[in-house]
Amino acid sequence: MKTKAEYLKQLNAIKWEKGKEIESFLIPAINIEAEAKQSEINLGDSKFGGKPDLPKNVEWPKSQNEPMTFLAQLNLKQVSEFDIDKTLPDVGMLYFFIANPSEFNLEHKIVYSTENDLTETPFPAELNEDCRFRDFKMKFDTIYTFPSVETLEIETLSKNDVASYYEIEEDFFTYENNQILGHAYPMQGDVKMEWAFEHLGIEFSSDGLETNQEKIDSIRNEFINLFQFSTENSIPEFFDNFYISSMGYFGIKDKDLKERNFDNTVLIFQNS
Template identity: 40%
Template sequence: MQLNEHNLIKMQNIIKEHQFEHAADYLIEHTQQGIRLSKKGAEDYARPCHSRIGGDPDLPEETEWPLTSDGTPMTFLAQLQLRDVAAHDATVSLPLGGMLYFFIGVDEPAYNIEHRVLYLTEDQTAAAVRRRAPEETTLEEEFTGYRIEARATLEPPNYAYVDDEIVEDEEHDFESYEDLCHQLTGLESDDIATIFGYPSTQHGDCEHEAALMLLTGSEYNYSMEAAMQQITDHCGGNAERAQQEIRDTLLLLAIDSDDDVGFCWWDAGELQFYIRKEDLMAGNFERTYCSLYSS
């Protein structure tokens, strides 16, 4: 999606400040409009239905706790007050109100992780109160709840997605590019999650993995070419439409490892949720994909 006018001007100014004019067109085309979530203090549960990560969720009494396929209660990860979060959504694709909840099953293996993304409208959450987690959930660890706050960001391609040959030249190495990236994202030490933008990975193939499963129900075999062929076949041989499906596979939420909350995804990695653009625009969170990246 194209940058809006405000973000385009901001992007141009930062590019000029860091003297990256040689890569300006590339960066403007490939930088995405995202949302960062940062911790704003330990949760005291005095006020329900604001954005929170870890701890316990606020749920209406009639809402059942999500279970895995074998009947085990899933572990709660985060809740997002969309009235607040969507105010920072330059893509205008998130619902403007209601609550979004993220639950996870066992995080092993690292692909096609059983999970649940639950969306409740403002009317449904009007009577929501703190719901204590069941005594045993899929993850054994107990996670400390933190209030979180959203802000709009610009998300340039990270090391797995960027074209090094375009951004680097005789005067600009990758460290210089990272400095530019940090200013675009406004990176803060309390950042813990990201909506939209680029996931952490080594190979830049996360969207291929997610799209393959969401579209065809097939598991990824770590070949982008094979995945594209399967998606192209699913699209009736239309390669251009298959490429668009990859572009329309969006990072709904990436949750980082964090000592304060107690999240540690394998070797201090990142937990990632994906959704198809058409489902997001329709407010349909029943079809999502979850995977884990660890270096």
């Protein structure tokens, strides 16, 4: 992984009109690798899939009276050393559940708990076999991310700087990786804009954008990339069982994250 100094050296090799502003776009994130070799996964470890290690007082979430699909759990103590700006809580667990993946439903549930009494929770009997994923231990690393050309930040630049921005080599950007925080890497346009649509309950469309542009732009930069995952690089069954190749993005407004209000998250999917 490149260091921040290496990124800045590459960035500053370009002559910018707003060089310092562009430097400020470079922000840290936490890369997540799903370990290919099945090393031992202990109770409470960060992982994709498998059975969640829930506190005894937390019930398996449901959607329309059917059990949701368990996607991942993050042990925030394990994540903390890679969280350079200390944006996340440094203790506790985050559990990510989604509605039936085959329907591309955006309904989801994020559970945050600081309870220490955890137990591996068996799959509910009613849960579809295709939604019972294998578990993969997570490995973390600090990376630095830069916004893609579709984002609001780039719209603030001069024409010359935008032209130079398009000349930056592709390896400068993060691609279809699993990630916490940092700039979300979009597959189909600005992720923050779609989070704003979802948060406001507006159907994502060009007409919706034209009618609500000011409202959307006023909140889209309030969102934080809580958790970004590639269906191909996290849980193989997403593709094997549902033929879904896409990126999922959980967003949360800065205020809600500070208040630990994970009920106010939004989820979107993009595919190429």
